Amino acid sequence: MIFDHIDFDDHEHVAFASDPDSGLRCIIAVHSTTLGPSAGGTRFWSYADSASALTDALRLSRAMSLKNAMADIPHGGGKGVIMKPEGEFDREAIFAAYGRALNRVGGAYYTAEDVGVSPDDMRVIHRQTDYVAGLDEGAAASGDPSPVTADGVYRGLCVAIKRKLNKNDFSDLTVAVQGLGHVGYALCGHLHAAGAKLIVADIRDDVLQSAISDFDASVVPVEAIHAVDADVFAPCALGGAVNANTIGGIQVKIVGGAANNQLATPDMGQALHERGILYCPDYVLNGGGIINVAAELSGHYDPNWVDGKLNGLADTLAAVFEAAEADNVSPDVVAERMALARIAAKKLDMA
Ligand code: NAD
Numbered sequence: 001m002i003f004d005h006i007d008f009d010d011h012e013h014v015a016f017a018s019d020p021d022s023g024l025r026c027i028i029a030v031h032s033t034t035l036g037p038s039a040g041g042t043r044f045w046s047y048a049d050s051a052s053a054l055t056d057a058l059r060l061s062r063a064m065s066l067k068n069a070m071a072d073i074p075h076g077g078g079k080g081v082i083m084k085p086e087g088e089f090d091r092e093a094i095f096a097a098y099g100r101a102l103n104r105v106g107g108a109y110y111t112a113e114d115v116g117v118s119p120d121d122m123r124v125i126h127r128q129t130d131y132v133a134g135l136d137e138g139a140a141a142s143g144d145p146s147p148v149t150a151d152g153v154y155r156g157l158c159v160a161i162k163r164k165l166n167k168n169d170f171s172d173l174t175v176a177v178q179g180l181g182h183v184g185y186a187l188c189g190h191l192h193a194a195g196a197k198l199i200v201a202d203i204r205d206d207v208l209q210s211a212i213s214d215f216d217a218s219v220v221p222v223e224a225i226h227a228v229d230a231d232v233f234a235p236c237a238l239g240g241a242v243n244a245n246t247i248g249g250i251q252v253k254i255v256g257g258a259a260n261n262q263l264a265t266p267d268m269g270q271a272l273h274e275r276g277i278l279y280c281p282d283y284v285l286n287g288g289g290i291i292n293v294a295a296e297l298s299g300h301y302d303p304n305w306v307d308g309k310l311n312g313l314a315d316t317l318a319a320v321f322e323a324a325e326a327d328n329v330s331p332d333v334v335a336e337r338m339a340l341a342r343i344a345a346k347k348l349d350m351a
Contacts (some may be wrong), residue, residue, distance in 0.1 A: 014057070014109055017101035023085040026101060027053055029061035030108045031077040034343050034350070036170070037107055038078025039293055040064035041114025041145075042098070044121070046084045052293070054267050057081045063260055064290070066339035067283035070316055071309065073294035078109040084116070099128025107131055112293045115181075115238070119144050133208060133296040145289030146182030146281055148306065152288025153183065153258050154190035155314040157232060160254045161319050164278040165231065171195035174230040176252065178222070178245045179237025180207040183258040183286075187236060188215050201225035202237070226250055235282075240264040242279075247271055256280030258303035260275035269330035281335035284320060321336035 002008055026052075030038045040061060042276040047053040057079055065077025082098055091179040102111060102125065112134030113122060119136040157175075161167040174197040177184050181202075187210060188198055198217040201224070202208055209216040220228055226241060227249030235241035241260030242250070247268060255262070255277055262282045264271050264292050272279045291309040295301045320338065324331040 002054070005054065007055055009058070009062050011319065012325040013105070015101070015105055016160035017074060017098075017104070018273070019094075019097035019101075022088050022097040024052075024082065024094045024097040024101070025050070025085075026082040026098055026206070027322070028058040028080045028101065028105050028109055028300040029057040029078060030105070031058075031061040031079075032343065033076040033108055034064040034095040034346050035065075035068060035076045037069065037076065037110055038064065039073075039110045039112070039290060039297065040077060040079040041134075041289075042080035042111045042117050042121075042239035043114040044082045044084055045186060046086070048083070048157070050083065051142055053081050053083050062282050064342065066210060066336060067287050067290060068294075069136065069342040070284045070314055070335060071287035071291050071294070072316075072342075073291060073309070075110070075290070075294055075297070079110050079114075081175075083317050091121070093125050094222065095124040096128055099125035099132070099141070102129045102131045105131070109307065110293075110297055113258060130156045133293045135296070140296045140299050140302050142292045144182060145292040146185050148292040148310070149183045149258055149286055149289035150186035150190060152310050152313055153187050153256070153285050154194075154233070155310055156285040156317045157191075157234070157254070157256055157320050159314050160256055160278055160280050163318070164253050170246070174199060175232040175233065175234055176200070176220075176225050176230040177217075177234045177236055177243060178202075178205070178225045178257065179235065180211055181291075184213070184234070184236030187218065187234060187258065192216075198227050199230055203341070232247075235259040235262045242268045244268075245277075250275075250277065250278065254278045254280065256285050258281070258286045260286065263332065266332075268274060269332035273324075273330035277278060278321070279331055280317065281320065281332040283339075284317050 015028040055099040061079040192215040233252040234257035243264035
């Protein structure tokens with residue numbers, strides 16, 4: 001029963017949609033619309049079963065509420081997950097059916113790209129519905145949010161190295177990047193330009209070869225990246241990079257990357273804190289993409305507004321670090337407290 005699910009957090013609306021003709025099976029989870037219509041990406045992924053997809057939808061949509069609150073945008077939290085069918089399938093038919101499913105949610109949720117989804121998929125969705133952003137054509141189109149996410153992660157890491165290592169740039173620093181996808185690769189570009197030495201891991205050989213030639217990166221196996229000798233560990237693949245098995249091996253002073261849900265369990269934040277490792281709460285650090293989406297959803301894409309919001313996000317991260325140090329707790333505890341307070345204040349305003 002969904003109401004007894006461990007990750008159910010009084011989500012306002014959870015929709016299950018299927019379309020046997022295309023093979024679509026998806027879950028659209030709206031966690032909160034207090035700050036505005038919910039917004040968050042859609043994930044297209046091979047889930048082992050529907051229970052795993054539901055867990056992802058519930059957890060990721062709640063994280064979007066926190067992320068959007070910290071990014072200071074007029075949107076609540078929501079997320080879509082599409083279960084990638086096994087074997088052959090018609091991708092366009094699936095995303096078209098998904099667009100029709102979004103219409104049935106009626107504007108409580110706006111989607112954009114997440115893992116496994118591209119601007120091409122958004123274009124297909126857009127033929128069915130207006131509840132979509134991350135488009136690459138149209139008056140306010142903002143395209144793939146990944147480069148802006150990477151920009152935000154980079155600005156946040158600059159705040160973190162100043163706070164933890166008293167460094168103003170990356171010239172003497174080594175960063176271990178896990179996952180060289182849309183965000184991870186762009187983040188490597190920023191870090192390389194800023195003088196960082198890069199150690200990278202991915203399951204794809206093509207991106208590793210590119211990172212060697214573009215960034216002079218060193219490559220390690222995926223199971224070793226969390227434990228390399230570096231200053232910063234940047235998880236940019238899937239969630240759960242910091243877990244009971246990896247935490248003992250983490251040697252860096254700072255953990256911060258683009259991946260959502262980096263802490264496999266909430267106690268991992270405190271465990272990092274106790275080991276003197278500064279954790280950059282993922283949903284604060286990676287809010288750049290949703291800021292870009294919000295710019296598009298406003299109907300008028302303004303790059304200056306996006307730039308200002310990215311600077312605001314970096315200031316918010318600095319405030320989180322400050323309060324965490326004052327209270328001697330992990331930054332993720334403070335970030336959640338701040339985000340929930342912002343949502344509660346809006347609720348009070350509306351009452
Ligand atoms: P992506 O699919 O483009 O990249 C993920 C990369 O991780 C791929 O290159 C993949 O091969 C690699 N990978 C998969 N398993 C791995 C493993 N075990 N070890 C090392 N590498 C592995 O996704 P993305 O858009 O770059 O997003 C990366 C993360 O950032 C995701 O967790 C996503 O939810 C989060 N995020 C993305 C955005 C965005 O704007 N794209 C915004 C916020 C958060």
